[in-house]
Amino acid sequence: MRIYLVGMPGSGKTTLGKSLASKRSYIFVDLDERIVHAEGMPISEIFNQKGEEYFRKLESSLLQATGAEDNIVVATGGGAPCFYDNMKQINHMGISLLLQIPVEQLASRVAPAKNQVQTRPLFAGKNQAEIIETLQGMWQKRAPFYQQAHILLSPKDIKADKVWQLIEKFIQQKAS
Numbered sequence: 001m002r003i004y005l006v007g008m009p010g011s012g013k014t015t016l017g018k019s020l021a022s023k024r025s026y027i028f029v030d031l032d033e034r035i036v037h038a039e040g041m042p043i044s045e046i047f048n049q050k051g052e053e054y055f056r057k058l059e060s061s062l063l064q065a066t067g068a069e070d071n072i073v074v075a076t077g078g079g080a081p082c083f084y085d086n087m088k089q090i091n092h093m094g095i096s097l098l099l100q101i102p103v104e105q106l107a108s109r110v111a112p113a114k115n116q117v118q119t120r121p122l123f124a125g126k127n128q129a130e131i132i133e134t135l136q137g138m139w140q141k142r143a144p145f146y147q148q149a150h151i152l153l154s155p156k157d158i159k160a161d162k163v164w165q166l167i168e169k170f171i172q173q174k175a176s
Contacts, residue, residue, distance in 0.1 A: 001026075002066065002094030003073045003167065006081045006146055008139060009120055010109035011099040012158060013075035019160040021073040029074045034062045044124075060084040067093040078138070081145045091148060095167055098149035099158060103139060107131045 003020060005013040014030055021028035032043060035058055039046050046055050059080050066074050067089070074094075081087035081096075090096045101109075110123050111131055122138075123131050151166050 001071060002069065004066075004090045004094050004096045005073065005075045005099060006087070006090065006096055006149055007078065007099035008101065008103075008106050008135060008142070008146075009078040009122065010106040011078075011101045012109075013099060016099065016158055016160065016163065017073045017075040020163060023160045023164060024071070026071045026073050027069065029066060029069070029072050031059065031063060031066075031074060031076050031080060035059055035077075038062065056083045060086055064089060079142070081148075082142050087145045087148050091150060095151065095170060096149040097151045097153055097163065097167075098146045099153050101155055103132055103135045105155075106135050110135075 003017075003026070005017050005020075007013055017030070018028050020026070035046070035055070036042060038058065041049070043055070046058075056079070059077060060083060063074075063076065063080055063086055066072060076086075076090070081090060087096070107128060110120055111128055123134060126134060151163075151170055153163065153166070157163065157166065
């Protein structure tokens, strides 16, 4: 089985993904980490040196490669479902889950802590209000892709045991 976590930056895809994988002895895959490993440089450098188009093509290629793996939980990058029919591919290759977190909560998660450097290129140099505005714009553009996910998770559902119950329920409904 392949589980794909989709959602906005800061929604907790990596945190939940590690927890889900641990509960079932699945392999956890962070798609962004695979990109960094493949290129030998941080995502921000890939964007700066090679551009977003190059990044999105590489991201799509590495996402497609997960379709050959079994018993994995994949945390996609926030934009991954929105390019090159990736969301359709995600739904074809496995079970997709959308982590739906309010924008204000996301903003507090992605903003750098005091005296820390911003590690997310899309929010670099922005204050809290600008981050919220950026996130709202991103949600508007990405929601049509995200909402194609098989399972939509609200903040109260984002606990590994609860998520596995929802996945099992989804599989049972699909089988009948």
